Amino acid sequence: AQSELQGRFDDLIGADERIEPRDWMPEAYRKTLVRQIAQHAHSEIIGMQPEGNWITRAPSLRRKAILLAKVQDEAGHGLYLYAAAETLGVDRADLLDALHTGRQKYSSIFNYPTLTWADIGAIGWLVDGAAIINQIPLQRCSYGPYARAMVRICKEESFHQRQGFELLHDLAHGTPEQHAMAQDALDRWWWPSLMMFGPPDAESAHSAQSMAWRIKRHSNDELRQRFVDISVPQAEALGLRIPDPDLRWNEERGHHDFGVIDWTEFQEVLAGNGPCNRQRVASRVQAHEDGEWVREAALAYAAKHSDKGVA
Numbered sequence: 001a002q003s004e005l006q007g008r009f010d011d012l013i014g015a016d017e018r019i020e021p022r023d024w025m026p027e028a029y030r031k032t033l034v035r036q037i038a039q040h041a042h043s044e045i046i047g048m049q050p051e052g053n054w055i056t057r058a059p060s061l062r063r064k065a066i067l068l069a070k071v072q073d074e075a076g077h078g079l080y081l082y083a084a085a086e087t088l089g090v091d092r093a094d095l096l097d098a099l100h101t102g103r104q105k106y107s108s109i110f111n112y113p114t115l116t117w118a119d120i121g122a123i124g125w126l127v128d129g130a131a132i133i134n135q136i137p138l139q140r141c142s143y144g145p146y147a148r149a150m151v152r153i154c155k156e157e158s159f160h161q162r163q164g165f166e167l168l169h170d171l172a173h174g175t176p177e178q179h180a181m182a183q184d185a186l187d188r189w190w191w192p193s194l195m196m197f198g199p200p201d202a203e204s205a206h207s208a209q210s211m212a213w214r215i216k217r218h219s220n221d222e223l224r225q226r227f228v229d230i231s232v233p234q235a236e237a238l239g240l241r242i243p244d245p246d247l248r249w250n251e252e253r254g255h256h257d258f259g260v261i262d263w264t265e266f267q268e269v270l271a272g273n274g275p276c277n278r279q280r281v282a283s284r285v286q287a288h289e290d291g292e293w294v295r296e297a298a299l300a301y302a303a304k305h306s307d308k309g310v311a
């Protein structure tokens, strides 16, 4: 009975095996996966807005083509992840409604404005770089559909990160004004990128359970530290200065020490008071309403053809 099912589930998790949609799973495991996968998907589609803002103003056709491809990829990642969430028995329309009404979150990072073209480079380099560090371990997540979605998403994310780094490298090695623009973008995007990894481990509500269920493979602070250690030499290669006076290599730790993160800013952004929260959700709701006719047409088409194929 239930205890047998729980035992089998625990054995699968303990053996680092995959849980598939048809396997029995504790309701709390299913709920936390719906929460995380849905919010991951919401992050991808909201993330299209700050970048989309620059598609019509890209400085060259090549840059415009790259940015178009990246924004389209983010949409695809969102659809991929909504499909993964639906394997848990939830309906995509309900997840979108939860996003639109603030009952579900999206990544804090997308509540900041993209003020200059250099921000597009900073997002690719830092935000997609952070996303990669967070998503690589998720390829080994215990829930099959989520782990498999991550494999393809990580491949595309590395192109996103590389094009952002290259964009910033061009600017940082361009005119003094371009260098200043690149440095200004790093100054504004560095600390919010560290916050992407979530609250400190001591204040993380879900980490212990998520790690026990092998959904989360590394803690928030561990991945944040990995991101800092990887970013320092990259900033040096760019010739840009990371805006943290406390950043320094710590030989005995074998990691970089870094300054204190402003967690009140993080909590404010999560509470909906970031620079762009209202605008991001309003644009999302508007896009959803503007797309009503597409959903109606698709449903009408499906209804008209549903009798087809009946023997």
Ligand code: 3HC
Pocket (backbone or CB within 6 Å): 035, 036, 039, 040, 041, 043, 044, 047, 074, 077, 105, 106, 107, 108, 109, 127, 128, 131, 134, 195, 196, 197, 198, 199, 203, 204, 205, 206, 207, 210, 216, 220, 270
């Ligand atoms: N932004 C918004 N909310 C955040 C957050 C952030 N950066 N970090 C944490 N939170 C929320 C959590 O969702 C949770 O709230 P909830 O209970 O309402 O869901 C609360 O803060 C406590 O945080 P925990 O650390 O306890 O929560 P988790 O164990 O879920 O860890 C996480 C947070 C590390 C973000 C984890 O959910 C995760 O790995 N999610 C998948 C990755 C993801 O969502 N990435 C989005 C990045 S952007 C992106 O991928 C687009 C790319 O293409 C640029």
